[in-house]
Amino acid sequence: MSESPQFPPLFTGKALPKHTDPFDKAVSRAIAGVDSGTIFYSEAVDTLRAALVLAPETPLEEAIQAVYVAQIGLAESLGALAPPEVPVHFAWPDRIKVNGAVCGGVRFAADVSDPKAHPDWLVIGIEVPFMHLGGEPGENPNQTCLYEEGCVDITPMALLESWSRHTLLWLTYFMDSGFARVHNEWRPRCDTLGETISQPRSGVFVGLDEKGRMLLRQGVMTETVSLIEFAEHL
Template sequence: MSLPPLFDPVDVTGQADPFQRACAMARAGCDAGTVLYDLGATRLRAALVFAPEVPLRDAVVMLPLCGVGFQNALGALAPPEVGVHLQWDGGLRLNGGLCGQLRIAASGTDPAADIDWLVVALDLALWPQDEDTGHTPDQTALYAEGCADVAPQDLLEAWVRHTLVGLNTWDDAGLASLHRDWSGLAHGMGEDTVVQGLTGTFTGVDERFGLLLKTDQTTALIPLTDLLKEPT
């Protein structure tokens, strides 16, 4: 596994869910930059451990940052006609179909508090679950979308590298570049959707990537911290 300096790869293929194991290792005090991965036959799963020195409400931008990193990584490896789009909730879409998911967890839940660690995990389908894809027209997989030559390890390495570039840009120059890049990839912006039981139009995100949902009565703000998962 060829990763940038300060990243430490940990192979858990066939042993554990990288997301859950990463959260456990982070709680135990592992270093930021730990990368756990499971290069399975049908799925690529991986998790990155971060140690952001900002409050949780600012640190959760690691989710869209990792999404843009994934798009940049696959964009460099896949044929140019393959379109990658990002859902606000971490969903990853290839050519319109849902192909994977990013998840996020942290050491705390108070948006204003500093945190000890944060984990972002990638779960990507390599092959469709069902050979008859007509049963799940909204679902797809990497190799069903013209990416048969993309090796999972190459994609994982590229994801880490491009995420590091985004992390350095965020650290040096703030969120402007990330906002611009993510908004150009956002799936469903301007369309009607349902989020947390609210129905409205997804009009964009605020400065901290909270979702703006315009309803008949008002515009609701759903903070990105609402997407935090509880690791088991």
């Protein structure tokens, strides 16, 4: 694997010093008008941190579904690079789980918050720890890192390359076919589906609706919870 990651067509990479937050940089550059498809990434070796800038052509309630695309891209890239016995799952709305423990996640922001408004930009960031930054391994059984799960042969830049390729592929599916195909791929990877959950709210996680909103049953009532509620406010 080359030191500088190679990105697929339509994506370009911008390397950042390891102490610079790629998500914050991506948001500031998106506001300034950077090209869609730009991925800002940290050169740190202990954690993969990257953020993709998109310029959606749909209202926010549809554009935000690309968050699921980024999650699928991450799960598929880990599946391709990690040992075959390492399972990767999602916990709604934004966490990635490896072997049942949280191992990073996604974050996202847009320049609008109204579901019907058309955003000028959408930034989706990923963060995956490769090694523990503090404390002893196993100290928190609900948190893990890739090296602790036997993924010692993966590097952040290799995972970044793979994530960019898988994410572009699924973005193409998403733009061509809509959310249904994305939903069908995402659903089996969600390990809290059908379970009683307490976060982000209490209830039974029934599934997702056609707009990608959580269906949460509380007694005889079912409410919808949108990813938009968990976008970072600028």
